[in-house]
Amino acid sequence: MSTSPEPTAGGALHRVNPAHLSPPRGFSHAVTATGSRLVFLAGQTALDGDGRIAAYTLPGQFRTALTNLLAALAECGGDPSRLARVTVYTTDVPGYRAHAAQLGHIWRELAGRHYPAMAVVGAVRLWDEEALVELDGIAVLP
Template identity: 75%
Template sequence: MTAERPDPPTPARINPPDLSPPAGFSHAVVAAGSRVVFLAGQTALDTDGKVVGATLPEQFERALTNLLTALRAAGGTPADLARVTVYATDVAAYRAHAPELGRIWRRLAGRDYPAMAVVGAVRLWDEEAVVELDGFAVLP
């Protein structure tokens, strides 16, 4: 008779010691649940459909707030995020602002980091937008 392993908390963040230490992301996320929520790309749009925020950190904060608002409306929490992709029109600026963006993330979403990627984009749908976030979450 083999002992059954208890199911790990979901999503479970996996950060192998054989990889560089993650900063603001997890290398892998194992998620098991009954509902997957796909989150559309969110920019810094206000409720009138206008891009707000003159700086990358301001737009990042609004885009992340919008993403989390959609997630909460679907019944999820930031800890349920399994994957987030960030599209930035200036990756060098994104890297330069990374410490501030990390503080914004932790304030709004906590320290349960999803698997993440930053992708350079020539432009986004709204010409004034400099950053967009999309992703998916797995809800229990």
């Protein structure tokens, strides 16, 4: 088993990747956390400050949705290293897979190499009709 502790004042996240599971790429198999505050981050799409979709490609929407998710987390006093869980909902799983390398680059650019436990879930449609992708998450703050 491989664990990657990331201690911080008042808490730590440990990313756990058992050796007998397929090697994770862009996620961790499990994350354990100690801290004093959980932050539940609502689903974020590519909406801009005026409530309009700000991008029309899957990578563009992923960038904006992740930016929005991280802005909500920052407002709570957290940063990407504090994310324990992120779920990605998409109306286009084949498109998500086709853009996986580009989406990984966007993740590393905005969130670094702090990979939470993640899942990608296909959806018929999202609340915002033009949305192709939505992200929600859970963070643990000290």
